[in-house]
């Protein structure tokens with residue numbers, strides 16, 4: 001029998017109906033991700049990254065092709081696929097603890113009240129937000145809100161963690177701090193992660209593989225570059241390793257030579 005990866009997209013095509021007829025966003029995407037792998041998805045604006053991630057989330061149905069997660073066909077959203085969006089999407093009237101608790105209640109069948117509370121606090125501690133458990137989102141900075149969003153996602157013990165430009169709205173230093181949090185979590189938890197980013201350094205620093213998408217319409221996977229850096233990773237050690245520079249260069253050549261930004265070509 002054919003070996004199928006933990007997360008497998010097989011011939012996934014997504015067409016959106018538009019007034020001008022069907023618009024093909026993704027064209028026969030094949031992508032295999034092993035359990036515990038961290039994959040960064042990079043490509044120019046509008047190429048179809050969110051469409052791909054939303055298909056894995058079950059929010060977009062492939063027009064053709066199939067997505068398997070741990071042997072099951074993905075055909076609807078589910079708590080086994082937690083999504084962290086650029087906009088934290090916390091409920092403003094609930095405290096930090098209650099926001100995470102809401103997600104835990106959906107997924108922690110069998111746990112007692114005390115165990116759930118402990119699990120919520122454990123996950124907040126993992127992102128160094130235990131101290132803010134009683135605060136409401138309005139009292140937090142953007143970076144703190146994203147930390148809570150990440151805690152909420154990992155507290156669901158998802159089979160795959162999906163992140164759609166989670167740090168896109170943050171300033172550079174806050175973003176770096178959040179990247180450090182994600183590196184630390186990956187070393188501890190070894191989650192299977194699919195993350196969209198526009199940032200080449202972020203992709204190389206965080207991911208085991210950088211999957212590069214061609215420009216749309218009908219986007220495909222252009223290159224798939226393994227990043228051979230040991231975990232746990234540390235920003236300062238990573239940037240001095242040879243494969244950091246090699247992977248970075250491969251991604252930059254792809255984005256700025258092989259598939260240049262369509263917006264700049266038109267300019």
Ligand SMILES: Nc1ncnc2c1ncn2[C@@H]1O[C@H](COP(=O)(O)OP(=O)(O)OP(=O)(O)O)[C@@H](O)[C@H]1O
Pocket residue numbers: 016017018023025043044045046047048049050051052216
């Ligand atoms: N519901 C929809 N109906 C019609 N077209 C859509 C729909 N959703 C996305 N598209 C189109 O599909 C293409 C891919 O969009 P998508 O949002 O996946 O790109 P992206 O790479 O995530 O972009 P960005 O980096 O700017 O967020 C775009 O041309 C977009 O206009």
